[in-house]
Every structure is written in structure tokens, then in C-alpha cells.
Amino acid sequence: MENKTENNEAKILNAAKNIFQQKGMTGARMQEIADKAGINKALLHYYYRSKQLLFEAVFNQAFKIIAPKLGAVLNSDLPLFDKIKQFTQGYISFVIEHPYLPGFIIHELNQNPEFAQQLTKKKHFPNIQKFQKQIEQAVKMGEIKPISPNQLFVNIISLTVFPFVGAPLLKGMTNLNDAAYNDLLSSRKTEVSDFIINAIKQEK
Amino acid sequence: MENKTENNEAKILNAAKNIFQQKGMTGARMQEIADKAGINKALLHYYYRSKQLLFEAVFNQAFKIIAPKLGAVLNSDLPLFDKIKQFTQGYISFVIEHPYLPGFIIHELNQNPEFAQQLTKKKHFPNIQKFQKQIEQAVKMGEIKPISPNQLFVNIISLTVFPFVGAPLLKGMTNLNDAAYNDLLSSRKTEVSDFIINAIKQEK
DNA sequence: GTCTATAGCCAGATAGAC
DNA sequence: GTCTATCTGGCTATAGAC
Structure with a gap:
């Protein structure tokens, strides 16, 4: 029982x-x-x-699934370009399996901004300091074009996540049906990192 | 009276x-x-x-404000790079003044996908065919690296819109306070187009 | 632990006076 | 057109039988 x-x-x-x-x-x-x-x-x-407690159980579980996935790759010892490739590919694959997850988390965080504050302090909250340092270093070494670590980070997340969050809108504007849009998402597993690396790599 | x-x-x-x-x-x-x-x-x-009708009035007004702004630039006769610059700069400036707008529209479209279908047919719905053709042409001319028009379009929208929609999350992860995050958003008026153009421009 | 029935509240909507 | 008062339904939550 x-x-x-x-x-x-x-x-x-x-x-x-x-x-x-x-x-x-x-x-x-x-x-x-x-x-x-x-x-x-x-x-x-x-x-x-209560509904509130059930909701929090769901939200915390969702965040616990998605957050370490963010942190793990970013804190690995891979070279920058490999890291970007692995991150975008891994994340897009994951979200294809859980398409509602990012929109859910984002919407609820927007509703309770104070809730977002608390999350920051949790142990599984992704820490991106190492990644930021790595970007700074790559800029200094002339490996990539000058860019603020935070801007690059925001770009990476935007390119990875938004096509899922904004799916209905983007589907409408590109005039793609569901199948074609899913193909587009799937292609992004490699296209996104190509795009990012092209944007930052220093021309010889 | x-x-x-x-x-x-x-x-x-x-x-x-x-x-x-x-x-x-x-x-x-x-x-x-x-x-x-x-x-x-x-x-x-x-x-x-009724609440429903009031909501629809608000939603339609919101969409009527934001949609033509998307279409106008994209259907202009500017060269591709200028168009990208003007679009991102104009849109980011606009959304800084209306930060809740994109998240609102996206969330409600996700709730009622059939609602999204109807929007597509409205006269003020942005048409991006001209922009898609322009990208194809630029690829053919060797002006930019090969990229699917839809992928590039999705990238542009993602980089422009997501930093607003995902603000609480990104604020937390970058560990920036409100003022610093607003600075980051403001910088994006020029940084986003630089990033995009670097990503696609053909090296000589 | 699991159910039915219901309490209690809250929100959308309306009646009706002015 | 604008208000107060109220109806009605639906939703969270609980009481209580089994």
C-alpha cells in the first residue's frame, strides 16, 4: 500500500x-x-x-531539472567553442522533449519577481562565473572579438530558448506548419552554435 | 458628457x-x-x-501597436545590414518603453493557439516575405554566409525580444541588479545588430 | 487512504435606484 | 451614465463516512 x-x-x-x-x-x-x-x-x-503548495512542488521540480543542465556544461573545462556547441545542442534537444518548461518558468517568475530572488540563492541555481571568466580570457587572447560576457551569455540563452517560448508567434510569422517548425527547431541544434561562433570568432 | x-x-x-x-x-x-x-x-x-471582451480589446490593441512596427521596417527598401540595424534598434527602444508587451502577447498566444491562427489572417499581421527574399538574394550574391531565411529571422527576433521576456531569469543568472540590467538592455540597441552582422557577413 | 458531499469564499455579471 | 447592492456560479478547501 x-x-x-x-x-x-x-x-x-x-x-x-x-x-x-x-x-x-x-x-x-x-x-x-x-x-x-x-x-x-x-x-x-x-x-x-493546497494549490499553492502543489504548485510550488511542480515549480521547484521543474527548476531542479532545468537549472543544473544549464550549470553543468557552463562550468566544465571544455574550450569555449566546444562549450558553446555542447550547450546549445544539449539544451535544444532537452527542450524539444519539454517544450512547455521554459515558458512556464519564465511566466511564473514574471508573476512573482520576489520568487526569482529566492531562487538565486538555491544551491542548484546555475553559476556562470567560470563561463564569464572564460569569455573575458578569450577576448584578451584575441581568440574572439571583443564582447561583454553578459551580452554573449544573454545572446546564447536567447537564441536557444526563445524559439520555444515564442513558438506560436514565430510559427505564424514564418508561415510554417507544426511539422516544418519542428524541423526548424531541430536544425537549430547545430545552426545556433554555428551562428554564435561566426559572430564572435576573430578573423585571421 | x-x-x-x-x-x-x-x-x-x-x-x-x-x-x-x-x-x-x-x-x-x-x-x-x-x-x-x-x-x-x-x-x-x-x-x-464581459471580462473576455475587455481582454480582447486590450489584446488586439496591443497587437495592433506592436505588429506594424515589425512589418514596416522589414518591408522597407533598405539594404539588408541597414535593415537589421534599424529593426533591432527600433524594436529594442520600443520595448524598453513597453516591457510587458512581448511577454503578455506570447503567453496569451500560448494559452489559445487557435487564437494565434486567426491573427495570421489580419491585415496588420507582419508579412516577412520580402525580407525572406532579400536574405536569399544576399546569400546568392555571396554578400552573406549561407543561412536559411527563417533561421536568420528567428535569430533576429530571439536576440531582440527574449532579454525582455526572460528578464527575471537572466537578471538572476547574470547577477545584475535592475539598473545594471537596464544598461545591458540599452546597450543592445547597437550590440545586437553588430552581433548578427558579424555572424552572417561574408569574409573577404 | 480514498471517497461523497458540502462549506465558504470569491469573482464575474446584473438589477435597479438615481 | 454611474452608482450600491446582490445574484449566481465556480473554485478551493474541508468534514466526515467508509
Whole structure:
């Protein structure tokens, strides 16, 4: 029966993840989550006490999945260009599997900016100092064109994440259907790093 | 008294714009909009009938403001590099004045994908065919490195828009305070186009 | 642990006086 | 046109049986 309990907790968290990520905290309904989990509302409250707490469980889990993935590559010992390649490829592949994740996190952080502050202090929050130093060094060595580490970092994240967050808009403007847009996203696994490296590499 | 009426309609729309853009359709409260407009709830319904209709008025107005701005530059007769410069500079300047606008539109489009479909057909929806042709041409002429027009377009929009949409996250990761982050955004008026042009220009 | 039934609240919408 | 008061429905949360 403990197995059953764990099953329910997992089923709820999974259903909640789906609904919250698609509709956001304010748009989600406990009834809908219960339906998706195949149980009733009372049980939701039995396991997670309140909508707010269930939401936080989902959000923290989402952040715990996505944040270390950011940090790991950036803090590795790879040369700069390899690091950029590995990061963009890995991240785009990952988000193709979890397309709602970035939009969800961004939207909820925009709703509760003070919530964002707290995250910064968590242990799994990505630290990019090493990456910033590496960029500075590469500029000094004349390996890449002069650029502020923060600007380059923002560019990398923007090129990687935005095509998912802004998918409906971009789909409309490029006039691509779903399949064609997914192809475009998939191509970006290599195209994004090519684009970035072309932008910064020092011509000989 | 007609003046008074128009004043109220405008005051409501303005208050609604603020609340909806910050909290989204599902997070917004009619009471809060009424308070911000300095009137009572009943009057909201008198002028706009329902929350849904008020929301649509706000959304359509937002889209009508932002969409032609996208299209105008892209359909001009400027040379490619000038066009990219003017577009990024103009857009970043504009969004600095309306920082919630892109996130609002993107989030609501993600909620109602069928809503996105309809937008495509509206007359003020930005048409990028001319821009796509121009990119193809520049590739053929050897003016820029080979790149798919859609990929380049997505890159331009990503670099321009995402730093606003993902501000809380990026602020946290770069460890910048509000003022410093705003400086970073402001610098992007010129930095983004430099970055893009470096990425695509053909080395001689 | 799991359910049904319901309490209690809150938000959108309307009635009706002025 | 503008207000106060109120209806109505829906949603979170809990009580209580099993």
C-alpha cells in the first residue's frame, strides 16, 4: 500500500506538471488536475495540502531539472567553442522533449519577481562565473572579438530558448506548419552554435 | 458628457492594459481593473460587457501597436545590414518603453493557439516575405554566409525580444541588479545588430 | 487512504435606484 | 451614465463516512 501511496503522489505531481505548465498557476484548476491524475479533488488536498503548495512542488521540480543542465556544461573545462556547441545542442534537444518548461518558468517568475530572488540563492541555481571568466580570457587572447560576457551569455540563452517560448508567434510569422517548425527547431541544434561562433570568432 | 464617456472608456482600457499585461487574462481581476481606473465594477461591464471582451480589446490593441512596427521596417527598401540595424534598434527602444508587451502577447498566444491562427489572417499581421527574399538574394550574391531565411529571422527576433521576456531569469543568472540590467538592455540597441552582422557577413 | 458531499469564499455579471 | 447592492456560479478547501 505504500507503493500505492507513492504511485498517487507521483501521478498527482505528473498531472499537476502537465496542467500547471500549460495553463500557469492562475489558469490551472484543481479539478482538472484531479481528472488527469484519475483521482478526486479531496485526494489532491490530502497529499499536497493546497494549490499553492502543489504548485510550488511542480515549480521547484521543474527548476531542479532545468537549472543544473544549464550549470553543468557552463562550468566544465571544455574550450569555449566546444562549450558553446555542447550547450546549445544539449539544451535544444532537452527542450524539444519539454517544450512547455521554459515558458512556464519564465511566466511564473514574471508573476512573482520576489520568487526569482529566492531562487538565486538555491544551491542548484546555475553559476556562470567560470563561463564569464572564460569569455573575458578569450577576448584578451584575441581568440574572439571583443564582447561583454553578459551580452554573449544573454545572446546564447536567447537564441536557444526563445524559439520555444515564442513558438506560436514565430510559427505564424514564418508561415510554417507544426511539422516544418519542428524541423526548424531541430536544425537549430547545430545552426545556433554555428551562428554564435561566426559572430564572435576573430578573423585571421 | 460624451467627452466624459470617452474618458472613461480610455481610462478603463488603460487600466485593463496594465493589469492584463502584468497578470495575464486568468490572473487579472475586474475589481483591480476598476480600482486602477478609479471607477466601479459595474461600469466596466457597462462599457465592455464581459471580462473576455475587455481582454480582447486590450489584446488586439496591443497587437495592433506592436505588429506594424515589425512589418514596416522589414518591408522597407533598405539594404539588408541597414535593415537589421534599424529593426533591432527600433524594436529594442520600443520595448524598453513597453516591457510587458512581448511577454503578455506570447503567453496569451500560448494559452489559445487557435487564437494565434486567426491573427495570421489580419491585415496588420507582419508579412516577412520580402525580407525572406532579400536574405536569399544576399546569400546568392555571396554578400552573406549561407543561412536559411527563417533561421536568420528567428535569430533576429530571439536576440531582440527574449532579454525582455526572460528578464527575471537572466537578471538572476547574470547577477545584475535592475539598473545594471537596464544598461545591458540599452546597450543592445547597437550590440545586437553588430552581433548578427558579424555572424552572417561574408569574409573577404 | 480514498471517497461523497458540502462549506465558504470569491469573482464575474446584473438589477435597479438615481 | 454611474452608482450600491446582490445574484449566481465556480473554485478551493474541508468534514466526515467508509
